[in-house]
Amino acid sequence: MVCNKIGKERLYFDGAMGTMLQNRGLKLGEIPELYNMTHPEIIEGIHKEYLEAGAQIISTNTFGANRYKINKTDYTVEEIITRAIEIAKRAKVDYEDTYIALDVGSTGKVLKPIGDVSFEEAYEVFKEQMVAGEKAGADVILIETFTDLYELKAAVLAAKENTNLPILCTMSFEENGRTFFGTSLESMVLMLEGLGVNALGINCSLGPKQLEPIVRKLAKIAHIPMMLQPNAGLPIMEGESVYYDITPEEFADLMIEFAHLGVSILGGCCGTNPDFIKATVDKTKDIPLERPKNPKISGICSAAKAVYFDDIRVIGERLNPTGKKALQAALRLEDMDFVVREALQQVDQGAHILDINMGMPDMDEVSLLKKAVMEVQSAINLPLQIDSSNVEALEQAVRIYNGKPLINSVNGKKESLESILPIAKKYGAAILGLALDERGIPETAEERLEIAEKIVKKALEMGIPKEDIFIDCLVVTASAQQTLVKETLKAVRLVKEKLEVKTVLGVSNVSFGLPQRPVINRNMLAMAMMQGLDAPIMNPGDQGMMEAVASYRVLMGLDEDSKEYIEQYGNVASPSTTIAGNDTKEIDVQTAIMKGLKEEAKEATLRLLESVEPLEIIEKHIVPALNEVGKLYENQIIFLPQLIKSAEGAKSAFDVLRTKITTEKSEDQVEKTKVILATVFGDIHDIGKNIVKVIMENYNFDVIDLGKDVPKEAVLEAVRKWNVKIVGLSALMTTTVSSMKDTIELLRKETPEVKVIVGGAVLTEELAEYVGADFYAKDAMETVRIASHMNV
């Protein structure tokens, strides 16, 4: 069994398949996998050459054997893969102790929300390959040349959940240490080790020389066997052909170094041939395999960024609708832009990790949390702490999370341990355990330690490594249970000392019911850090608390030479006592909107609110300003940039009023016309649609934005769900105009009362007529004008 050898002895893979095929007549742009059907003898010959050179594992000619590529041919994915494995089996008949790797490359598609393939779809595509491979008799699965960690996760899950084969994974890195998609080496390691693959590593993109620093770094952070398949140097174009710039000898000399670094599996990628493999085997076979023994550290990651808990880590708490009216209102409209804005703000404020909780009464938490995680993870680089009391919501969100998340939370209750820990184990997530059980939160520190101990024990039994277990000793409110606060602090210390796991606390709960909460909060934080708190869950916008963290890091020697402290506070007179604002000149709302001054529009609206009702501000100040801006735009005195600027100015004025209206539940609720906007199915360009959105929102429309690449069924569903009478559709490409037509046809049939406005770069009056729209709008202002004149 190859499984027993991985990491125990050095193993050799083969080299390039594509390069070999090109030398044997494969034409540029031809599908190499078809050679399994048309030229099996050539494939078999290549395998044999590699086996003869000393390769122990040969990779099948199936790199691109996924349905996106293969469905264009006369064969099925299963046929191609089955044949590929048959050929490999034939080739290795005379070579003992050799194995077949099912080669699986990237689909060549990008996952949502940036691309047009859902995580689930990618999973299905890979599943088809994995299942066919195991059935046909592959010994191991090689998932290689990935550049997107997210797609890699789909592939690994497809292999894990549908086969029993060992899994090897490699990604391709650029010289800057990241993949084309921005995946970092650390993130790859954290996620793949969590998912429990058998080996991980680096292949393709560069030659061994350029890869050296990256492999060195990998050898310092990996805990499982490493694998390496470099190219034969860098490609050089000469006339109509491409060749690579190093010789087999040079290649093998560099591989010696990697053998000494403890890389378990060696092989080659683009440009290599059996000579490269033979030279590598010859020069490294006598170097004993000594895998690096790296210390285990707690860490979680997004695709781009790993966060290790070797320092205080601030977990931002703002993505949680509890007690936040504005966020609740946004979520009711499924407005993910609002959620992403909140996330971006916390990034700016210095959070290291963001907690994300979408629990709201009468909303579908499962789909909402999943959607929010998808949007937030594509917008920001920080890892997420996925927070829900709904097991289903947790599992779904953890599954589609791009990286290694922290799960918030499990607790000492039997039911919780049994349902949550398996999720953490399966997806390789870190887990936060709350020190409470069937009895509730115990009073004494010792009892909380006991529960924490139980959680740690259960998690370890389950196979979750200790560094992935975090404990929250639970903060109580000082106003209600004053004597228990110190028990929390003591519990933090006990858990740190006795269990040696990382600790987390939702610090600000302590001050509920007391005046000047920030004062209590920042002092509680300082005290907790002294007891060993690693990661406070807090509002990173709370300056006092952030200062406490910065000070703690200086005083405990974590911030070397106080560098970061000086950088942050070196130019601030007196940190928490400075009060922002108030230095803006007094500009009235109308002027601020006309000039597009966001801050000023906000300030002016706040001032007006002291004496004027919200509705009157809208009617007498904002609307006239917007009308004036609209006129100037029509007359080409101002242009699109100024129009957008004004709209954003108006938006900040509206935001003030909205907060006022929602907090006071005043009778002033303005009934706004709802409009659905969508970029049609197949089209991923949406900046035009988003400009329309910004403008419409400020002419008093409630815009329900369905995003880009929206299937017609989703438009119909939204029309019914929100009972909307106006739909705006956008298309940028000529090729997607047909899906605009399909969408309108469906709406005509199912909801004939709905009016459709179309726009977008390729649209014209004639095309609008062709697709059956009611109106064509040449720009955002015209959309507003058309929609305003509809009696709906």
Add this chain to the structure above:
Amino acid sequence: MITENMMNDVLRYIGIPKDKADEQIKEKVEESFKVLHQVATPKIAYQKIKVALEGDKVILQGMPNGLQSRDLVKLLKNSKSCFIMAATLGIEVDRKIANLQKIDMLQAMIIDACASVLIDDVCDQAEIEIMNRLEAGQYLTMRFSPGYGDVPLEFSEEILDMLMAQKRIGLTLTKTHILLPTKSITALIGLSNQKENRQKSCGHCNLVKTCIYRRRGERCGL
């Protein structure tokens, strides 16, 4: 470096007529280019391949069936080979523009325009590189991209496959053949034995009837 042409192109994309741009907006454009340069990782791959013409069809080296296109046949009438090209600014540019749309639409729109101009410039630079290496009597035709004239968007896939662009520069396609990262270009340039008109003509453009630039007596710059 931001040339005057690049600046003018950005201004046109964001809807400001040439004579109506003030210093303030020009500064904003320059700032936006700086932001863009921080996130963009321009990459380009190109290769010379043989080309043959058969009636209405263009047959590129290795293509079994060839591509039906009168426009390409016209473009390549004096060419025995051509360059295929794929370039991208990288996925971080898409992320940046997407994020900015949520917090500052104006900035997003300007950077979006800058990115369109920059990716064109990346191809222009590569073209100059190619031109500098031409032998006497060799000339380049204009750069022709899928989606232009009668060349279908689907042709991008052939170009990407031939260049192995996904592996080499991280450029992919959606199922509907839209390039991803979005600020990317695929193109074909003929290697001609005569001096060619490199100016793109509005006649090939699908928007010729409705073009606002033409109405204003300008050109779109594409």
